[in-house]
Amino acid sequence: MPELPDVEVIKHYLDSTSLHQTIEKVTVRNPKILGNVSPRVLREALTARKFQTTRRHGKYLLVHLDGGSWLTLHFGMTGRLEYFGDICEDPRYDRLRIDFVNGFHLAYVCQRMLGEVDLAEDAESFIKGKNLGPDAFGLDFTTFRNIIRGRRGAIKSTLMNQRRIAGIGNIYADEILFQTGLHPNTVPDRLDEEMLRRLFQGMKGVLQTAIDHHADSRRLPRTYVLRQRHKGGTCPRCKVELRRVKISGRTAYYCPRCQAA
DNA sequence: AGTACCACCTGACGGC
DNA sequence: TGCCGTCAGGTGGTAC
Numbered sequence: 001m002p003e004l005p006d007v008e009v010i011k012h013y014l015d016s017t018s019l020h021q022t023i024e025k026v027t028v029r030n031p032k033i034l035g036n037v038s039p040r041v042l043r044e045a046l047t048a049r050k051f052q053t054t055r056r057h058g059k060y061l062l063v064h065l066d067g068g069s070w071l072t073l074h075f076g077m078t079g080r081l082e083y084f085g086d087i088c089e090d091p092r093y094d095r096l097r098i099d100f101v102n103g104f105h106l107a108y109v110c111q112r113m114l115g116e117v118d119l120a121e122d123a124e125s126f127i128k129g130k131n132l133g134p135d136a137f138g139l140d141f142t143t144f145r146n147i148i149r150g151r152r153g154a155i156k157s158t159l160m161n162q163r164r165i166a167g168i169g170n171i172y173a174d175e176i177l178f179q180t181g182l183h184p185n186t187v188p189d190r191l192d193e194e195m196l197r198r199l200f201q202g203m204k205g206v207l208q209t210a211i212d213h214h215a216d217s218r219r220l221p222r223t224y225v226l227r228q229r230h231k232g233g234t235c236p237r238c239k240v241e242l243r244r245v246k247i248s249g250r251t252a253y254y255c256p257r258c259q260a261a
Numbered sequence: 262a263g264t265a266c267c268a269c270c271t272g273a274c275g276g277c
Numbered sequence: 278t279g280c281c282g283t284c285a286g287g288t289g290g291t292a293c
Contacts, residue, residue, distance in 0.1 A: 059287075114288075251286095
């Protein structure tokens with residue numbers, strides 16, 4: 001699930017629940033979700049510390065500890081955070097649990113185990129080490145144009161390529177292309193300035209709207225194709241049945257009438 | 262440079 | 278009911 005808007009929502013969630021509280025204990029319930037850090041090192045880095053601030057880059061959430069280092073969270077396809085008071089509420093698929101001195105708990109929940117938790121010395125070098133491009137939400141038009149221009153593959157692949165632009169995944173790439181009226185297989189090379197600008201504004205608009213609605217697909221505007229992402233789904237604009245096609249191994253949904261090839 | 266395929270995991274769903 | 282293939286919004290590696 002978690003693409004940029006989802007991670008932004010998770011960031012707000014962590015900010016409003018877990019900042020400035022002393023960590024009492026850390027339980028790694030499944031060490032496979034850890035990147036390069038061992039359970040012991042992670043425990044030592046977090047225990048008796050506090051989360052000071054957070055930042056997001058693409059689909060990564062970075063949590064700054066008062067000790068100086070950063071806890072890095074990636075949510076894979078099924079990851080999320082859950083904050084709760086009663087230990088009996090510890091959710092299923094809890095892979096890592098942080099107990100605060102105040103008696104509350106923060107769980108990193110990840111059913112499919114495709115996420116990753118790690119420790120980094122520095123946020124910038126972490127982002128560089130992951131080869132992430134600029135964050136889709138902080139991007140200016142000139143940078144965007146330089147990234148898109150000259151690409152010879154499908155536009156959707158470029159939008160989803162985290163090395164080029166960080167934060168957009170399969171779902172929101174489809175939505176951005178729908179809102180812009182572009183076919184997912186469009187070759188970026190051929191886009192003129194006008195279309196590039198529309199695509200840029202479409203990207204910003206979709207991300208902002210999704211964040212405003214807590215990245216909850218049920219709350220998104222009816223003009224959004226995202227809610228129709230299922231077999232038999234129809235175009236919210238012209239009502240024609242959506243098409244499905246594989247692009248770089250992922251399923252793309254698009255409207256054959258509204259999204260010109 | 263771009264794509265196709267596989268792997269990593271767990272679970273839901275439809276067909277037989 | 279049970280088995281099996283397919284699919285699912287993540288990334289990374291390989292071969293072409």
